[in-house]
Amino acid sequence: MFKGILVDKTEQDYNAEVKTLEEDVLINGDTLVRVSYSTLNYKDALAITGKSPVIRKFTMIPGIDLAGTVETCSTGKFNPGDEVLLNGFGVGEIQSGGLAQKALLKSDWLIPLPSALSAKQAMAIGTAGYTAMLCVMALEQHGIKPEVGEILVTGANGGVGSFAIAILAKLGYTVVASTGRVEESEYLKNLGATEVMDRSQLSQPGRPLAKERWAGVIDSVGSHTLVNACASTQYGGMVAACGLAQGMDLPGTVAPFILRGITLAGIDSVMRPIADRVEAWDRLANLLDADTLDKASKEISLTQAIDAAHDLIAGKIQGRIVIKMD
Ligand SMILES: NC(=O)c1ccc[n+]([C@@H]2O[C@H](COP(=O)([O-])OP(=O)(O)OC[C@H]3O[C@@H](n4cnc5c(N)ncnc54)[C@H](OP(=O)(O)O)[C@@H]3O)[C@@H](O)[C@H]2O)c1
Numbered sequence: 001m002f003k004g005i006l007v008d009k010t011e012q013d014y015n016a017e018v019k020t021l022e023e024d025v026l027i028n029g030d031t032l033v034r035v036s037y038s039t040l041n042y043k044d045a046l047a048i049t050g051k052s053p054v055i056r057k058f059t060m061i062p063g064i065d066l067a068g069t070v071e072t073c074s075t076g077k078f079n080p081g082d083e084v085l086l087n088g089f090g091v092g093e094i095q096s097g098g099l100a101q102k103a104l105l106k107s108d109w110l111i112p113l114p115s116a117l118s119a120k121q122a123m124a125i126g127t128a129g130y131t132a133m134l135c136v137m138a139l140e141q142h143g144i145k146p147e148v149g150e151i152l153v154t155g156a157n158g159g160v161g162s163f164a165i166a167i168l169a170k171l172g173y174t175v176v177a178s179t180g181r182v183e184e185s186e187y188l189k190n191l192g193a194t195e196v197m198d199r200s201q202l203s204q205p206g207r208p209l210a211k212e213r214w215a216g217v218i219d220s221v222g223s224h225t226l227v228n229a230c231a232s233t234q235y236g237g238m239v240a241a242c243g244l245a246q247g248m249d250l251p252g253t254v255a256p257f258i259l260r261g262i263t264l265a266g267i268d269s270v271m272r273p274i275a276d277r278v279e280a281w282d283r284l285a286n287l288l289d290a291d292t293l294d295k296a297s298k299e300i301s302l303t304q305a306i307d308a309a310h311d312l313i314a315g316k317i318q319g320r321i322v323i324k325m326d
Contacts, residue, residue: 003302003325004100007047008059014050016062018303025061026096029104030075033084035068037123038098040308040321041159047092048099048309056094064088064270065126066098067119068325070110077107083119084110085281087127088270099305101325111277114285123322124297125284128159129167131269133280135160135218135240136167138265142216142238146172149215149237150195152229154178154202155245156188159320160220162296165191168218170287176214178202178225184318202228203246208255214239221245227252235260242267297322 002023007016026032047054047062055062070082078084089109091097096104113122139151151168155161156177168175169192177193178201179185185196202225210232217229220243230239233256241264256262272280297320300308311317 002101004061004102005048005063005302005305006059007050007055007062009050009055016048016050016306016309018306021061021100023102025059026102026104028095029106031073031078031105031107031110032071033066033068033086033103033105033110034071035066035098035101035103035325036119037068037325038063038066038323039123039126040305040312040323041065041127042312043127044092044099045309045312048306049313051313054093060092061096061098061100061103062092063098063100064092065123066091066103067113067122068103071102073107075107078110083113085113085122086110087130087277088272090270099302099323101302108274111274111281114281116285117281120299120322120324121290121293122281124293124320125163125288126159126320127269128320129163129284129288130277130280131242131267132160132163132167132218133284134267134269134272134276135164135242136171137276137280137283138240138267139216139218139238142263142265144216144238146174149234150174150176150213152176152178152214152217152219153193154199154217154225154229155220155243156193156196157181157184157318158220158245160243161218162188162191162319164218164220165193166292167284167287168192187318199225205251206231208253209259212260216240219243223247223249224251226250230256230262230264233260233262236262238263238265240265240267242269296320299324
């Protein structure tokens with residue numbers, strides 16, 4: 001028996017509750033993990049509240065991230081007692097997820113927990129930090145070095161945006177943060193932003209080409225913001241697009257691509273191959289110190305997670321929520 005959040009949907013009702021569950025609710029896996037920590041991403045909050053159709057199979061244990069200890073592994077890839085980490089792969093959407101004391105997973109989805117990180121620290125980073133690292137790696141692979149120029153980070157106060165700023169600053173980049181919450185400028189500057197701009201400068205329809213400014217962009221916002229970011233990227237620069245906080249649309253022109261040779265790189269964290277995950281997590285473990293992670297996260301219990309999901313959707317939460325399973 002173990003405790004977990006169970007989400008159920010009927011024609012009349014959408015319900016999320018902490019329940020005592022039996023192991024036979026866990027199916028389609030070869031590796032049983034005792035979860036020690038999980039986290040609450042925006043996607044998890046959508047799944048718990050039912051605000052968006054994240055869950056594709058009911059009933060479901062939500063939670064796209066988890067860290068814990070292997071109990072059994074029938075493939076032999078991991079040994080009992082190994083500490084592991086999981087992000088995405090449809091977990092918490094079509095496969096029972098991390099917001100429970102146990103999870104049955106495929107060993108191919110798991111990576112070893114980096115030795116420099118505790119399970120709690122890994123969940124303070126979560127999919128948000130891992131996706132930010134993938135965006136930074138994309139800029140690096142495009143040859144954008146710190147000396148080339150300023151990097152724009154949109155959705156700066158969000159999970160992805162905050163980690164993108166912290167990582168870029170640690171690597172020596174000059175970061176300009178775009179936000180709707182300019183009153184949080186001090187927080188963003190403490191993370192490493194050198195300048196903070198109001199997101200309204202980017203969120204309205206703009207011209208096909210604007211003054212060249214950014215060497216690179218990390219965008220978690222989409223829509224007009226992404227289009228305007230492309231239009232103001234320097235010749236040969238790159239924009240890493242990972243999110244849709246403003247919208248899923250892309251109402252722009254091809255001008256920045258065919259006249260300035262800029263590259264728009266799509267970043268997906270969910271189905272990312274294991275080698276990239278291991279690289280991203282090793283880099284995160286080396287770059288982010290314990291103090292930063294402690295300050296950026298708040299620990300709550302599994303029973304508090306459902307209320308926290310509603311608060312997250314209501315925009316009442318700053319920083320990362322880490323969920324202790326015991
Ligand atoms: N591709 C992937 O694999 C992947 C992985 C993780 C997340 N994502 C996506 O990336 C996005 C950000 O995720 P997150 O975890 O950082 O979410 P989050 O913590 O909710 O942050 C989103 C941020 O976007 C900004 N924003 C919100 N509404 C906006 C609007 N209408 N116009 C412009 N900006 C707006 C806000 O930043 P300010 O307050 O600073 O303006 C907000 O804090 C989401 O769309 C998420 O689905 C994708």
